[in-house]
Amino acid sequence: MTPLFKPVWNFLRMNLKELADSLNLSPTTVSRALNGYPEVREETRNRVMAAAKAANYAPNSRARRLATGRAMTIGHVIPLTGKAEMVNPIFADFLIGAGEVYAAEGYDLLLSMVPEAETEAAFRQLAANGSVDGVMVQAPQENDPRIALLAELGLPFLVHGRTGDAQGYNWLDIANLRAFRRATDFLLDLGHRRIALINGQETFDFARRRRRGFEEALAAREIAALPHLMASDAMTESFGYLTAARMLDGPNPPTAFLVSSVILAIGVRRAAGERGLRMGRDISVICHDDELSYLNNDVGGPAFTATRSSIRAAGKRCAEILISLIRNPNHPPIQELWDVDLTVGHSTGPCPG
C-alpha cells in the first residue's frame, strides 16, 4: 500500500518542536508565548517572537485546527443554476466586503461552487467533516430549504436576505419592498402611469418583495399593474434589453421602467437608445444599484436614478455578524434590516405628453 503522493516542499518548514529546541524551551511555552497567553515571562515571549520571525515560522494551520477543534474558516456555498448565475455579478462584491473582515479576524474563506441540486449534500458534507465554523447563505428563495437544513445541522449561519416569516434565524437584509414602493411612487409623482417592472427571478425572496412594493404603490393610487409590463428572470444585460425592446415595440408601451439591477438597466438603455429614446426625457428608468465597483453610477452625477445599497458593505457587515455568532453560539438571533436610499439621477423625468 503506497500513499498517493507527498508534498515535497514541506521539508522547508520549521515546526514548533524545532523552534522550541533552538530556544531551549518546551513546545508548551513557545506555543503560549506565540498565542499571547499570560503565563510566560515578557522577556521569554520576546525571545520567542524574535526567533519565530527570524525562522519564518508560522504554526501549521492543519495541526492547529485539529488541536483546537476550530476550522477558522467560513464557507460560502454558491449554487450553480446552469443558467446565467444570478449571484454572479453581485456575489463578487459581496465576497470582497466579507473577505476583508475575514482576513482581519483571521478567518479563511472557503468558497464552494456546487450544482444547485447538490447544495444540500454540500452543506451536509461541510457539517460532517468540520471544515468550516459557519456558513453564509446568499439570495434565499421562498421557503429556502437551506435554512431548515442548516438549523438541523447545527452549523452557525447567516442569511443575506430573508424568507418566510424571517423568524428564528440570523439575517441581514435591505428593505426591498419599501425601496421599490418608494421608487414607484417617485415615478407616479412624475406623472407616469404605464410603468414596467423588470425584476430578478421571482423565486428569490428579494424579487418578490420588490414586486410587492411596486404593486402596493400602484394599488395605493388605484392603478392596475399591467401584466404585459411585468417580467422577471435572471438579471442579465440581455434580459433587460430584450424585455425593454419587446415592451417598447408593443402596444401601450411603458413610459417608465423600474428595474432590479444596473445590469438590467444597461440593457434597457440599449433598447431605448436603439429606438432613439433619450432617458430622462422620452423615457424614465429607475434601477436598484448595488454599487458594484466597476459599474459606478456616480461619474458626472448619477446616470441612473436608483435605489441604492452597497452590496460590499452588506458583505462586510454580514461577515462581522457571522463571526460574532460563531464566537458566541447561543446568541439570540440577529436580524438587521437596512434602509435604502433613493438617488435621483439623469434617467428620470416627467411623463412626456
Add this chain to the structure above:
Amino acid sequence: MTPLFKPVWNFLRMNLKELADSLNLSPTTVSRALNGYPEVREETRNRVMAAAKAANYAPNSRARRLATGRAMTIGHVIPLTGKAEMVNPIFADFLIGAGEVYAAEGYDLLLSMVPEAETEAAFRQLAANGSVDGVMVQAPQENDPRIALLAELGLPFLVHGRTGDAQGYNWLDIANLRAFRRATDFLLDLGHRRIALINGQETFDFARRRRRGFEEALAAREIAALPHLMASDAMTESFGYLTAARMLDGPNPPTAFLVSSVILAIGVRRAAGERGLRMGRDISVICHDDELSYLNNDVGGPAFTATRSSIRAAGKRCAEILISLIRNPNHPPIQELWDVDLTVGHSTGPCPG
C-alpha cells in the same frame, strides 16, 4: 488559562474510532475501506460503506489533512487595489470555472482578499502555515513579483496570463497581441483610420500586449497611433464612458474604438448614444469579450463585434492544470496559449464619409 471558546455542535459528529467499534473492526481497516485501498475484503468494505452512510459519517477533514500532509486546498489570493478592482467582474466567472473543477477533484478553494501591499506577506503566510497545496495567480503585472516569490517559496502555482520572458513557470494565457492586432486590422480594412484604444491598466501584462497588437497593426500600414486616442485605466463602465465622451467631443474624433472589455464598451455605447451616434453606422466598436454569463453578447446576434475567449473556460482549464501540477510536482513547466476568435457583430461598419 482558559481556551477562548469551543464549538458546541461538534458533539454530534461520529468519529472513525466509534464507527470502527460499532463494526468490530479496527480504525485502520475502516480507514482503508473508506479510502479504497485494496487490502480489505469486498464484503468488509461494503459493510463499512453502509455503516458510514447510515451514521452520516465523514472523516474529519482537519485530522485528515494533518495526517496526510496535504491541505486539499487551493488558494486564490486577490489583491485589493483600493480603486475599482480590476479583477472584479472577471474573476467571478474565472472562479466559477475553476471552482467546478476543484469540487470535482475534491479540492477546496481558499479565497483570500488582501490589500495589494500585503500580498507578499499573504503568500508567505500561506506557504508557511501550509493551508494550501498550490495557488492561482491572476492578472500578472510586468515583472510581477509574485512569480519570483512563489518560486522561492516552492509553492506550486499557475499564472493566468504571463509576464516577462514567460519562461520557467506555468501559465495559461490568451493570444492578446494577436487578437488585438487582428481586431485593428479588421477596423483598418473597413476604412477606419482614426481608431481609439481604450485599454485596461497598462501595468497589467495583458493590456500591454493588447496595446502592442494595436500599434503593430497600425505600424504595418504606416499609420501613426494618436496619443490622444489612447487611454488606459481600470475597466469600469464609467471609464469607458468618460473616455469615449472626451474623445468624441474633442478635435479629430475617432471613427472607431477598440476596447478591452465589454464593460468598457458599454460605457462607450452610452457616450455614443448620448451623442446620437449609432454603433455600426456612425461609429464602430470592437471589444474583448470574456463571455461573462450576465453580459451575454449573443442575444439576437452579437451586439458587439468582439475578440472573445471564455474566462470561465480559462478558469476551468487553469484549475485542471494546477491540480495536475500539485499531483506531479516535478513536472516540467506547462504553458498554454489560447487563440482568440473574432466575432463580427452589429457594432462595426465601414468608415463613414
Add this chain to the structure above:
DNA sequence: AAAATCTTCCAAAGCGCTTTGGATTGTGCA
C-alpha cells in the same frame, strides 16, 4: 522561619486521522 501564593515553565495527553510494520489465516505449488 514556615506557609501560602505567584510566576514561570514543562511533561504528557490528546485532537482524529493515515500509514507503517507486522500478525494471522487461507491458498497454491512442490
Add this chain to the structure above:
DNA sequence: TGCACAATCCAAAGCGCTTTGGAAGATTTT
C-alpha cells in the same frame, strides 16, 4: 505434508499543534 505467498486485518506510531495538570523557584504573608 510443508513452504511460499496472497489476502485480511490490526496495534501502534506518527502528523504538529493546544491544553491539562503539575512542578520548581521566587515572592509574599503570617
